[in-house]
Amino acid sequence: MRSIVPLKYLERKMINLIGKRRIRQQDHKIKILEAAEKIFAKKGFYPTTIEEVAKKARLAKGTIYLYFNSKEDLFFLVIERKLDILLSKVEEELKGPDSPSQRIKKVIAVHLKFLEENGDFFKIMEGFSESLKEKLEKKLKNRVIQKQSYYIEMLGKLIQEAINKGEIKSLDSRKLAVILMGIIHSLTLYWISQKEKDSLFKDQLLVWEVFWKGVKNKDYSKSYVE
Numbered sequence: 001m002r003s004i005v006p007l008k009y010l011e012r013k014m015i016n017l018i019g020k021r022r023i024r025q026q027d028h029k030i031k032i033l034e035a036a037e038k039i040f041a042k043k044g045f046y047p048t049t050i051e052e053v054a055k056k057a058r059l060a061k062g063t064i065y066l067y068f069n070s071k072e073d074l075f076f077l078v079i080e081r082k083l084d085i086l087l088s089k090v091e092e093e094l095k096g097p098d099s100p101s102q103r104i105k106k107v108i109a110v111h112l113k114f115l116e117e118n119g120d121f122f123k124i125m126e127g128f129s130e131s132l133k134e135k136l137e138k139k140l141k142n143r144v145i146q147k148q149s150y151y152i153e154m155l156g157k158l159i160q161e162a163i164n165k166g167e168i169k170s171l172d173s174r175k176l177a178v179i180l181m182g183i184i185h186s187l188t189l190y191w192i193s194q195k196e197k198d199s200l201f202k203d204q205l206l207v208w209e210v211f212w213k214g215v216k217n218k219d220y221s222k223s224y225v226e
Contacts, residue, residue: 029067031057037078041120044127045075076143082121083147086114087154094154100162101212107155108184108211109204115188116200122188152177159215168215180211 035056039048050071054061068074093106115122152174159180160173168176184207191200 028057028059028063032059032064032067032074033078033081036074037082037120037124040075040078041123041127045071050074079121079124079144080147082118083144083151086111087147087151089114090151090154094158099167100158100165101167101216104155104158104162104180104211105204105208107158108180108207109201111184112188112204112207113201115184116191116196119192119196123192126189126192152181155180166217167220169217171215176215180207183207183210 036053039052050064054064089110096103155177156174159176162168
């Protein structure tokens with residue numbers, strides 16, 4: 001007499017198979033994104049081909065299209081993935097119990113550490129040509145610029161909090177956020193031009209000093225270096 005396999009056993013087996021398939025799919029997607037990031041950073045958007053990405057990821061070309069609709073889709077998802085990681089790290093620092101000025105200092109450190117660990121991401125962002133921006137303007141605006149604007153908005157609110165507490169001069173908080181991002185961007189450009197020698201992260205105090213000495217309220221006496 002043939003034994004009957006319990007239904008619960010079959011259900012568990014099916015769930016395990018589905019789980020393993022999802023893990024494999026996620027692994028493939030991450031491999032593709034990481035491979036694409038390196039190639040886009042090295043060659044730019046237009047010269048990069050899906051064949052090169054597939055070869056770098058050690059996957060068949062057809063596998064790429066199981067996860068991404070086009071090279072443009074892959075390109076933006078590479079950027080979005082890293083922006084989301086950066087925003088998550090920044091948001092975590094914003095929730096801290098420290099004073100607003102100390103949290104600004106920590107955001108600078110987090111941002112520089114992220115850029116040092118993700119130099120390819122910065123190269124991709126810096127490599128946007130005007131023609132590429134025009135061609136992909138709609139997607140760029142909807143999928144990337146919104147995230148960048150959100151970052152500036154978060155930082156501006158933190159700076160405004162510091163202004164309200166008397167730590168920073170009464171200035172336009174959003175413009176100060178843009179200026180701070182400009183300092184970080186310029187320093188990172190210099191670091192890239194120097195072939196990424198030394199550590200970008202170690203210059204966090206330099207960025208902080210330049211920013212803080214320019215915006216600190218003269219009546220704020222609490223020490224800012226701990």
